[in-house]
Amino acid sequence: MYQVGDLIMYGGTGVCEVKEITRPDFGGTQVDQDYYILQPLYQNGTIYAPVNNSKVFSRPVISAKEADELISIMPEVHTEIYKSSSTQQLTKHYQSVIDTHKTVDLVRLAKSIHKKMDAAHKQNRHLGQIDKKFMKRAEELLYGELAAALDIPRDDISTYIQERLDGKNVSPDTEQ
Numbered sequence: 001m002y003q004v005g006d007l008i009m010y011g012g013t014g015v016c017e018v019k020e021i022t023r024p025d026f027g028g029t030q031v032d033q034d035y036y037i038l039q040p041l042y043q044n045g046t047i048y049a050p051v052n053n054s055k056v057f058s059r060p061v062i063s064a065k066e067a068d069e070l071i072s073i074m075p076e077v078h079t080e081i082y083k084s085s086s087t088q089q090l091t092k093h094y095q096s097v098i099d100t101h102k103t104v105d106l107v108r109l110a111k112s113i114h115k116k117m118d119a120a121h122k123q124n125r126h127l128g129q130i131d132k133k134f135m136k137r138a139e140e141l142l143y144g145e146l147a148a149a150l151d152i153p154r155d156d157i158s159t160y161i162q163e164r165l166d167g168k169n170v171s172p173d174t175e176q
Contacts, residue, residue, distance in 0.1 A: 001051060002036060007061040007148050009101060010049065012137075014144045015041040015061055024048060042144050042154060057101050067149035070103050071164050077104060079112040081119065087130050094134035098141070106142040110135055 002008055002018045010016045016038035024035050038047040049056065062070070084090040097109045113135040117127045127135075146161070147154040 002058075002060070007041070008038070008058050009061060009141075009145060010038055010040075010047065010058045011056040012098070012141075013038075013040050013043065013047065014141050015148045016047060017041060019046075021051065041148060042140070057099075059101065061145055062103060062149050064149050064151070066103075067146050068164075070107065071146070071161055073104075074107055074111075074161070075165060077107045077111060079108050079115060081112055081116045083116075087128075090128075090130050091134075094130070094138075098134070098137060103142060103145060106138045110138040110142060113138070 002021075004018055004020060006018045008016055008018065018036050019039045020037040021034055022037060023031055023033065024037070025031075034051040036047075036049045036051060038049055040047065049058070082090070082093055084093065094109065097105050113127070113131050116131055117135070120127050143157045144154055147157040150157070150160070152160060
């Protein structure tokens with residue numbers, strides 16, 4: 001069970017903070033089970049999630065150490081460009097990767113679509129809408145979790161990653 005103040009990855013929403021654990025009153029009817037009141041970090045709104053909900057995936061946000069280790073191995077993460085003439089098959093493949101909820105899979109997906117984009121640009125072609133959509137989604141989930149884990153603004157995470165990979169000695173506590 002999560003505690004108030006915990007940061008969790010919640011379904012496709014991404015990073016949420018547990019604001020409260022309560023039995024809410026929905027339209028005058030008190031429910032007889034505990035709910036997490038979740039506040040998404042990078043979106044507006046409030047989520048009411050049953051504590052014993054097995055339908056929506058949730059897990060704690062990775063630690064700062066795990067985030068740093070993930071960034072360190074990013075260059076070695078093996079990727080292959082996934083191609084399909086069927087947009088349904090492409091969507092199904094990309095969604096299945098996102099549905100693993102594993103940070104290394106998000107790195108793999110984002111890198112593979114970036115490779116696909118580079119290959120398309122070399123042929124004076126554009127990346128397809130499905131590819132763009134899932135690259136954006138993978139990066140949103142990944143960057144949101146890394147930013148939360150390292151306690152740095154999400155807008156700065158891309159630069160932070162690039163500086164780390166370029167060999168600059170940066171830490172989350174470094175003023176930028």
